[in-house]
Amino acid sequence: MSTHAKTISLTINGTRVEASVPPRQHLGDFLRERELLTGTHLGCEHGVCGACTILIDGEPARSCITFAVACDGRSVTTVEGLDDDPVAAELREAFSAEHGLQCGFCTPGMLVAARDVVLRRPDADNPAIRTAMSGNLCRCTGYVGIVNAIRRVIDARNTNAG
Amino acid sequence: MGEVSTAGSGVGARVRRKEDDRLLRGRGRFVGDIALVGMKELAFVRSPVAHATITGIEIPEEHRGTVFTWADLAAGGVKPIRAVSGLPGFKVSEQPALADGKVRFVGEPVAVCVAATRAEAEDIAASVFVDYAELPVNSDMLEAVTPGAPKVHDHWPDNVFLETNVGGTIAEIAATAPVKVSRTIRTARQCMVPLEGKGVVAHWDRHVEQLVLTTSTQMPHIVRAGLSECLDLDQGLIRVVAPDVGGGFGWKGLLQPEEIVAAWIAMRLDRPVRWTEDRREHLVAAANAREHHYEITAYADARGRLLGIEADAWVDAGAYSVYPFSACLEAAQVGSILPGPYDFAHYRCRTFSVCTNKPPIVPYRGVARTGVCFAMEQMIDAVADAVGREPWQVRLENLVPPEKMPFDNVTKKHFDSGDYPESVRRAVAAIELDGWRARQKAGEADGRLIGVGFATYCEQSAHGTAVYHGWGIPMVPGHEQAQARITPDGGLELRVGVQSHGQSMETTFAQVAHEVLGIPLEKIKLVHGDTGLTPYSTGTWGSRSMVMAGGAVATACRTLAERLRRIGAHLMQAGPEAVVLEEGSVKAGAAAVTIREIAHTWYRAPQLLPADVDRGGLEVTAGYKPGSDHGTFSYATHAVAVAVDPEIGQVEILDYVVVEDAGTMVNPMVVDGQIYGGVAQGVGTALYERMPYDAEGQPLASTFADYLIPGFTEVPHVRIIHMLTPSPYTEFGVKGIGEGGAIAPPAAICNAINDALKPLGVTVTNAPMTPEVILCAIAETRGAA
Numbered sequence: 001m002s003t004h005a006k007t008i009s010l011t012i013n014g015t016r017v018e019a020s021v022p023p024r025q026h027l028g029d030f031l032r033e034r035e036l037l038t039g040t041h042l043g044c045e046h047g048v049c050g051a052c053t054i055l056i057d058g059e060p061a062r063s064c065i066t067f068a069v070a071c072d073g074r075s076v077t078t079v080e081g082l083d084d085d086p087v088a089a090e091l092r093e094a095f096s097a098e099h100g101l102q103c104g105f106c107t108p109g110m111l112v113a114a115r116d117v118v119l120r121r122p123d124a125d126n127p128a129i130r131t132a133m134s135g136n137l138c139r140c141t142g143y144v145g146i147v148n149a150i151r152r153v154i155d156a157r158n159t160n161a162g
Numbered sequence: 163m164g165e166v167s168t169a170g171s172g173v174g175a176r177v178r179r180k181e182d183d184r185l186l187r188g189r190g191r192f193v194g195d196i197a198l199v200g201m202k203e204l205a206f207v208r209s210p211v212a213h214a215t216i217t218g219i220e221i222p223e224e225h226r227g228t229v230f231t232w233a234d235l236a237a238g239g240v241k242p243i244r245a246v247s248g249l250p251g252f253k254v255s256e257q258p259a260l261a262d263g264k265v266r267f268v269g270e271p272v273a274v275c276v277a278a279t280r281a282e283a284e285d286i287a288a289s290v291f292v293d294y295a296e297l298p299v300n301s302d303m304l305e306a307v308t309p310g311a312p313k314v315h316d317h318w319p320d321n322v323f324l325e326t327n328v329g330g331t332i333a334e335i336a337a338t339a340p341v342k343v344s345r346t347i348r349t350a351r352q353c354m355v356p357l358e359g360k361g362v363v364a365h366w367d368r369h370v371e372q373l374v375l376t377t378s379t380q381m382p383h384i385v386r387a388g389l390s391e392c393l394d395l396d397q398g399l400i401r402v403v404a405p406d407v408g409g410g411f412g413w414k415g416l417l418q419p420e421e422i423v424a425a426w427i428a429m430r431l432d433r434p435v436r437w438t439e440d441r442r443e444h445l446v447a448a449a450n451a452r453e454h455h456y457e458i459t460a461y462a463d464a465r466g467r468l469l470g471i472e473a474d475a476w477v478d479a480g481a482y483s484v485y486p487f488s489a490c491l492e493a494a495q496v497g498s499i500l501p502g503p504y505d506f507a508h509y510r511c512r513t514f515s516v517c518t519n520k521p522p523i524v525p526y527r528g529v530a531r532t533g534v535c536f537a538m539e540q541m542i543d544a545v546a547d548a549v550g551r552e553p554w555q556v557r558l559e560n561l562v563p564p565e566k567m568p569f570d571n572v573t574k575k576h577f578d579s580g581d582y583p584e585s586v587r588r589a590v591a592a593i594e595l596d597g598w599r600a601r602q603k604a605g606e607a608d609g610r611l612i613g614v615g616f617a618t619y620c621e622q623s624a625h626g627t628a629v630y631h632g633w634g635i636p637m638v639p640g641h642e643q644a645q646a647r648i649t650p651d652g653g654l655e656l657r658v659g660v661q662s663h664g665q666s667m668e669t670t671f672a673q674v675a676h677e678v679l680g681i682p683l684e685k686i687k688l689v690h691g692d693t694g695l696t697p698y699s700t701g702t703w704g705s706r707s708m709v710m711a712g713g714a715v716a717t718a719c720r721t722l723a724e725r726l727r728r729i730g731a732h733l734m735q736a737g738p739e740a741v742v743l744e745e746g747s748v749k750a751g752a753a754a755v756t757i758r759e760i761a762h763t764w765y766r767a768p769q770l771l772p773a774d775v776d777r778g779g780l781e782v783t784a785g786y787k788p789g790s791d792h793g794t795f796s797y798a799t800h801a802v803a804v805a806v807d808p809e810i811g812q813v814e815i816l817d818y819v820v821v822e823d824a825g826t827m828v829n830p831m832v833v834d835g836q837i838y839g840g841v842a843q844g845v846g847t848a849l850y851e852r853m854p855y856d857a858e859g860q861p862l863a864s865t866f867a868d869y870l871i872p873g874f875t876e877v878p879h880v881r882i883i884h885m886l887t888p889s890p891y892t893e894f895g896v897k898g899i900g901e902g903g904a905i906a907p908p909a910a911i912c913n914a915i916n917d918a919l920k921p922l923g924v925t926v927t928n929a930p931m932t933p934e935v936i937l938c939a940i941a942e943t944r945g946a947a
Contacts, residue, residue, distance in 0.1 A: 024281065033279075038195035039188015041408070043357045044441040048866035051357055079188035096182040099835045103664035104185025105192065105358040105408030130874040137866070139357050139409050140664045142838030142903075143874050 008072040012037070013081030021068040028052045028063035031078060039079040039108045043137070050136030053109035054078050060116045079108035087115045090156065094149035102140035110136050114150050122154060122161075129154075172677035173894050176831040179669045180683065181662075190406040193361035193378045198434035201363070204424060205283035206437075207273040207290045208447060209265035212301065212519040212859025213312065214294035216263055219273060225286050228276045230427065232260040240426055241392050243417060245485040248634015252324045252490055255315055255517070257482035259392065259419040259426075265294065266314055266481035267521050268861055269447025274423050276435065299859040303478040303516040304455060314481055314517045323479055323515035324490040328497035328573060332461070332508040335470040339461035343544040347537045348928040349908070350852035351453040351478060354526050355871050356663075358408020359439030360448075362421050364428035367401075372694075375425055376403045379691075380415040380661050381486075381701025384637055386693045388417030388485045389425055400425075404691030407663035411843070412526040413448060414663070415703045417485040445864050449853035451526035453478040454496065454533035460541040461508070466549040466556035470508030471541070473500060477530070479515045480522040486637035486700075487525050490515040494633070495530040498573045502538045503582050503620040503797055504560045509572045519859040525703070527840065527904040531621055532847060539617040539909035540927060543916065553913065554590050554616055557799075558583045561618065568890070576792035577620060578897075580887045585799040585821045586618060592819040592883055593801035610805040612816075613918025617909035618799040623705030623898025626791030639706070641785030643697035644714035646675065646722050648780035650765040652746075652758025653685035656715055659699025660707040661691035664839075665900060666832040667707060671715050673828050677894075678719035679726075680746035681757060697783060705898025708828060709794055710786065713893040718784035725776050729763060730755045732772040789891035796897040798822035800841075800906040802878075806918040808940055811933030813849060813915060818878040820906075823885035825897035833899055834882055840903020842877045848908040850876065852930050 005020040031037040043051030047065040055077035082088035242256035277283035298312035306321040362377040382402040458473040483489035493515040546556040564581040630638040645657035672686035730748025731741045747754040803816040850870040854862040863869035888895020
């Protein structure tokens with residue numbers, strides 16, 4: 001296989017980054033090992049568990065099944081880039097209040113996915129939240145706290161909007 | 163319980179977790195996040211076959227010096243893992259950290275490769291050629307104990323680590339009992355699947371001259387002890403650190419071969435090295451939990467009152483005995499806990515820990531209890547069916563009643579407190595059984611069948627010294643210790659040897675300390691999971707941390723409180739008997755001196771201290787054991803309503819209620835979280851999770867696409883009802899609760915499915931109860947009819 005590094009240019013959490021990456025390196029490894037953005041966690045590396053979910057051009061994506069070289073010219077946002085994001089802030093507050101995390105390993109991916117649900121599905125009832133979140137696995141919480149946290153944020157936003 | 167209140171932030175308060183902020187911002191520090199200068203990565207060559215002699219290992223010329231085998235480790239003085247049990251008849255296995263001439267399960271490490279990146283290390287691993295002469299395989303425990311079965315360990319007479327026999331003859335009961343029901347019951351082999359796999363970073367710290375092993379573990383002190391034995395290195399030369407750990411559930415409660423290898427390589431190369439278990443490695447090489455088989459008979463009178471239980475039980479313990487729990491803990495535990503929460507007089511149980519060509523078994527959340535509860539609770543329902551009563555009524559008939567507490571059961575387990583029958587009554591009410599019975603009678607428009615199931619258990623937690631001494635394994639819990647230290651600015655540092663990996667101890671131990679000292683939670687810091695910084699502990703397992711380490715924290719803080727009172731009294735020129743410690747201050751009438759001021763006095767203004775001040779100062783190490791060496795018994799009744807589709811075999815959970823008693827709850831939110839999470843894992847055990855093996859011992863699942871763990875849409879929105887019976891033996895009356903949620907779901911769901919299938923005359927007895935299992939059971943019954 002070709003291991004010749006390719007140069008890519010992308011935006012990570014708002015900062016322009018130029019990097020030489022091996023073609024086989026996935027985005028998760030690139031973010032973690034080269035950019036030291038270790039908030040993106042790798043739970044399966046075959047695109048099922050969702051722990052590595054990040055945003056590419058604002059859309060949730062699995063960084064473990066995305067090649068870094070494929071991100072040339074793209075904008076990538078990791079959990080570290082959501083510190084000042086208002087929806088993420090509401091979710092962090094709600095996850096803490098509702099005990100939506102225990103060991104915290106799946107949490108960054110959960111937050112990225114949950115943020116998408118909050119923005120995209122303001123009408124979601126609890127079964128709809130569960131369906132929308134079903135691409136992310138958690139082994140600790142039994143999901144109740146996570147569903148309640150998302151519910152809380154959606155309800156608060158709807159109340160404020162109303 | 164005057165000390166306990168639900169207000170404020172002490173014991174009983176539902177306060178938010180101190181851990182949350184860093185984890186919610188992606189700023190936790192898991193082992194895979196750690197990079198050291200010059201660090202190399204490891205990849206393992208693992209056996210692709212279940213049983214073989216290694217006849218050759220060819221390492222390409224260009225990779226000599228970066229690939230190591232057991233020959234290298236043995237030449238360096240590394241010894242195999244030996245996890246013995248003192249129980250009579252236990253056969254000892256020796257597990258070399260890399261295979262020594264023979265492989266005994268698929269995934270067993272054979273060689274280790276070192277490179278700058280994991281990808282390059284895996285490239286090297288792919289270039290190593292291992293010649294295997296395959297041997298006949300034991301892929302099923304019942305076949306492994308038949309005469310002529312291939313031997314996993316050549317020098318053993320058979321494939322049984324240990325046989326145990328509990329109880330006496332019950333022939334008289336068997337001959338005369340009005341009711342006799344028998345079942346064959348089985349649970350599947352599972353993977354525990356913490357979302358973070360195992361991982362380790364090892365390096366030699368030249369300054370302190372110590373091997374430092376940062377590892378994803380539940381028990382750093384035990385890993386240090388095991389490393390010391392295998393590496394022949396003094397424990398003082400080893401420091402084991404657990405950073406943030408992404409779930410454990412038991413899988414991180416052992417000494418790993420990979421830890422030994424990483425430690426040895428780091429010393430050999432004098433370079434930091436890292437290994438991170440990937441998901442395929444976990445699913446293949448660590449399919450190591452549960453897998454019980456029961457032949458069980460219950461004897462009862464015509465009302466369903468149990469007269470006796472008789473069982474043979476087999477546990478597939480895999481190829482080696484793991485350190486520290488050994489290969490026999492699970493099966494031997496079956497013998498001692500099969501009677502569950504019930505009061506009956508006659509009992510006989512024979513157990514076998516069977517050695518097979520599968521990964522070594524490690525105790526998974528609930529250990530043997532999930533299997534035992536699955537077996538026993540099916541028998542209660544079978545008895546109820548035989549005598550024509552509601553299963554909950556038969557439970558009430560047999561559960562230990564509150565007036566008999568504390569109670570010593572048929573295997574001499576000492577139940578501390580509680581009202582077991584009341585948990586059943588509340589579960590019947592909460593699930594609204596009458597409504598489901600009416601709906602059953604009416605029938606469903608979509609043809610599905612409704613069923614309701616119950617399961618009751620009690621769980622020994624915070625095990626004491628005697629029981630583990632009895633096992634004779636490498637680890638016996640004694641007094642648990644904690645250090646409490648007032649900082650010079652009036653804060654508090656707590657140091658405990660247990661390890662928190664989702665259990666919220668940074669918060670809950672702070673609540674315990676706050677309860678005693680009144681120091682605000684934000685000024686209390688927990689240091690845990692580091693042999694260099696904390697007192698010795700056997701670690702986090704067996705639902706023990708809150709009882710044991712929480713008790714030690716309370717004990718240490720009480721000693722601190724007394725010292726604070728004495729210094730505070732002196733500063734106010736009051737007698738020690740005239741002051742109280744309240745809300746973080748020592749008070750004498752209207753006068754008060756804060757802990758901060760007392761701390762300043764001890765550290766920065768010692769000239770003001772009384773002449774007879776305790777020279778131990780504001781730092782205490784205290785040991786703790788509960789008042790009973792039998793630990794605590796939490797208990798619960800789970801009730802579940804399901805709809806079973808007899809055409810496609812699919813089960814939908816319609817409602818799920820847990821009525822549980824964990825004694826006094828330090829943080830009800832955290833207790834709820836443990837129960838929700840446990841139930842989710844129990845749902846996985848009941849309906850989804852199974853590592854299938856073919857006859858050659860090949861695992862047939864290696865991704866999350868074929869090993870299914872429950873997701874958002876598979877787990878119900880569980881309802882929890884608390885009962886609060888304090889344990890008479892522990893600080894604040896707390897009981898261990900970490901495992902309980904995972905114990906009852908397979909039993910409750912099985913009973914519900916069988917309740918649903920009753921009109922078809924169908925019974926399922928094996929977990930997981932997949933659509934295939936249910937459809938086969940229906941087809942068999944139809945075929946037989």
